[in-house]
Amino acid sequence: MIPRIYIPGDSGALALGAEKVAKAIASELAERGIEAKIVRNGSRGAYFLEPMVEVATANGRVSYGPVKPSDVKSLFDSGFLTGGHHKRWLGAPDKIPFLAKQTRLTFARCGVTDPLSLESYKKYGGLNGLTNALGLTPAAIVAEVTESGLRGRGGAGFPTGIKWKTVLDTSGDRKYIVCNADEGDSGTFADRMIMEGDPFVLIEGMTIAGIATGATKGFVYVRSEYPHAVAVMNKAVEIARKAGVLGASVLRSAHAFDMEIRVGAGAYVCGEETALLDSLEGKRGMVRAKPPLPAHKGLFGKPTVINNVISLASVPIIMDKGAAFYKDFGMGRSRGTIPIQIAGNVKYAGLFEAAFGMTLGEIVDEIGGGTATGRPVKAVQVGGPLGAYFPRALFDTPFDYEAFAAKDGLIGHAGIVVFDDTADMLKQARFAMEFCAIESCGKCTPCRIGSTRGVETIDRIAAGIEPEKNLALVTDLCNTMKFGSLCALGGFTPYPVMSSITHFPDDFKPAPVRVAAE
Numbered sequence: 001m002i003p004r005i006y007i008p009g010d011s012g013a014l015a016l017g018a019e020k021v022a023k024a025i026a027s028e029l030a031e032r033g034i035e036a037k038i039v040r041n042g043s044r045g046a047y048f049l050e051p052m053v054e055v056a057t058a059n060g061r062v063s064y065g066p067v068k069p070s071d072v073k074s075l076f077d078s079g080f081l082t083g084g085h086h087k088r089w090l091g092a093p094d095k096i097p098f099l100a101k102q103t104r105l106t107f108a109r110c111g112v113t114d115p116l117s118l119e120s121y122k123k124y125g126g127l128n129g130l131t132n133a134l135g136l137t138p139a140a141i142v143a144e145v146t147e148s149g150l151r152g153r154g155g156a157g158f159p160t161g162i163k164w165k166t167v168l169d170t171s172g173d174r175k176y177i178v179c180n181a182d183e184g185d186s187g188t189f190a191d192r193m194i195m196e197g198d199p200f201v202l203i204e205g206m207t208i209a210g211i212a213t214g215a216t217k218g219f220v221y222v223r224s225e226y227p228h229a230v231a232v233m234n235k236a237v238e239i240a241r242k243a244g245v246l247g248a249s250v251l252r253s254a255h256a257f258d259m260e261i262r263v264g265a266g267a268y269v270c271g272e273e274t275a276l277l278d279s280l281e282g283k284r285g286m287v288r289a290k291p292p293l294p295a296h297k298g299l300f301g302k303p304t305v306i307n308n309v310i311s312l313a314s315v316p317i318i319m320d321k322g323a324a325f326y327k328d329f330g331m332g333r334s335r336g337t338i339p340i341q342i343a344g345n346v347k348y349a350g351l352f353e354a355a356f357g358m359t360l361g362e363i364v365d366e367i368g369g370g371t372a373t374g375r376p377v378k379a380v381q382v383g384g385p386l387g388a389y390f391p392r393a394l395f396d397t398p399f400d401y402e403a404f405a406a407k408d409g410l411i412g413h414a415g416i417v418v419f420d421d422t423a424d425m426l427k428q429a430r431f432a433m434e435f436c437a438i439e440s441c442g443k444c445t446p447c448r449i450g451s452t453r454g455v456e457t458i459d460r461i462a463a464g465i466e467p468e469k470n471l472a473l474v475t476d477l478c479n480t481m482k483f484g485s486l487c488a489l490g491g492f493t494p495y496p497v498m499s500s501i502t503h504f505p506d507d508f509k510p511a512p513v514r515v516a517a518e
């Protein structure tokens with residue numbers, strides 16, 4: 001049997017040197033006259049081990065990492081093609097603690113299969129969900145997704161089935177499925193990993209959404225910073241079309257569904273669903289007032305489902321294994337699994353898919369291993385740039401939409417960014433206001449003007465100018481932004497600002513005290 005070597009083509013792994021490793025392995029194979037097949041798989045998401053190279057042996061996969069080009073000769077000398085021992089030897093990938101502790105439903109194939117092989121996709125359960133969906137009525141598919149408890153993974157946590165039902169119940173000569181792959185949140189990469197590592201699962205999820213709602217056309221709106229994801233998605237769509245998964249007759253059924261990949265121009269606000277629709281329509285991305293909801297009047301004025309990549313990519317497993325299976329994972333009203341993206345100053349950075357319910361402390365300390373600098377953790381920002389900063393005192397908060405909301409926080413797209421005790425929370429609060437000022441679409445006053453006034457007021461606190469009065473002013477301003485903004489960009493910027501002030505009051509003390517403390 002020809003040896004099979006898996007070297008990730010995932011852009012996170014590439015950034016860590018996977019391409020050089022692939023070239024070194026290819027040239028070593030040629031030099032030694034060994035015939036082998038190199039598969040460019042996605043990443044399994046343990047980025048602290050990337051580039052992670054795997055070989056298929058008679059006893060299953062054996063992994064090595066992080067592999068450097070300079071390791072390649074000695075890997076061959078150690079007989080790595082048959083799983084031989086080496087200083088980079090990690091053993092069976094699914095036994096690596098970071099991976100073994102996960103519950104992989106949405107990411108089951110990511111890093112395992114060849115992303116552009118439909119055969120490989122089917123071998124690992126791909127298309128089962130779509131096949132089952134084709135045997136059901138649209139209403140029954142919607143009921144199954146509703147019953148699973150799946151909530152939008154883009155940020156707001158809105159029940160996916162209810163959104164789909166609104167589109168199903170709205171008549172239109174044309175309906176659309178729009179996939180939000182703008183992934184603008186800090187420290188997040190789950191959407192990118194799926195698009196690069198298991199693109200067919202997104203295609204399958206979108207096709208099911210189309211059949212369930214009567215939409216015949218889908219668009220994936222990908223941020224321009226993701227060129228690898230765009231390339232893989234485009235190739236995957238072509239392959240799916242040729243194989244009859246997409247097209248006039250989906251898997252030879254009476255349903256038509258096709259899709260296109262579109263690239264954004266780079267604005268955080270274009271991740272907001274209505275600004276995204278404007279951008280897709282070729283306009284400048286401005287937030288639209290609601291109503292009408294996109295489900296009634298969305299892309300080009302037609303009924304439109306807008307869902308995040310992970311929401312859509314979670315649908316095939318629900319339609320394959322059933323709502324009851326999926327719903328069995330999780331806690332409270334947060335059902336199923338969530339791909340938590342651990343980033344920032346953390347020892348073990350990567351993607352960790354788990355059922356809802358783990359505490360923040362377990363994720364940061366046990367899974368993430370604490371900070372990379374070895375210093376104490378000071379704060380963790382959960383949910384992107386609009387998420388709250390949580391201190392260690394809140395580490396018992398379970399990963400659950402309602403539990404986070406009860407602590408004035410949000411899960412968002414499940415990105416967590418870890419900071420050690422050198423972080424200055426006044427600077428982080430200022431950054432939140434500045435970010436909002438830069439990214440504001442400008443449509444409403446609390447966000448457009450408030451964010452700039454926020455930066456100025458925080459600067460005055462930092463300079464020790466009437467700190468108490470200015471702190472009260474920031475609090476007042478945050479209330480105006482929270483309740484007066486048209487969308488969550490202005491409306492949620494108060495979360496990082498107010499959580500910094502509430503949980504880290506010492507960082508907002510007047511300048512002489514701050515300087516003395518430093």
Ligand SMILES: Cc1cc2nc3c(=O)[nH]c(=O)nc-3n(C[C@H](O)[C@H](O)[C@H](O)COP(=O)(O)O)c2cc1C
Pocket residue numbers: 151152153154155156157158160180181182183184185268269270271272273274306307308309311312487488489
């Ligand atoms: C400023 C802003 C940026 C957003 N960025 C994203 C994004 O990058 N990706 C995403 O899926 N949702 C983003 N959202 C949420 C979307 O508006 C919308 O709720 C989501 O696409 C719905 O899909 P879901 O129900 O599957 O989560 C953003 C919202 C706001 C207010």
Ligand code: SF4
Pocket residue numbers: 269287439440441442443444445447448485486487488489490491
């Ligand atoms: S809150 Fe900001 S981004 Fe949202 S509509 Fe208002 S100005 Fe635009």
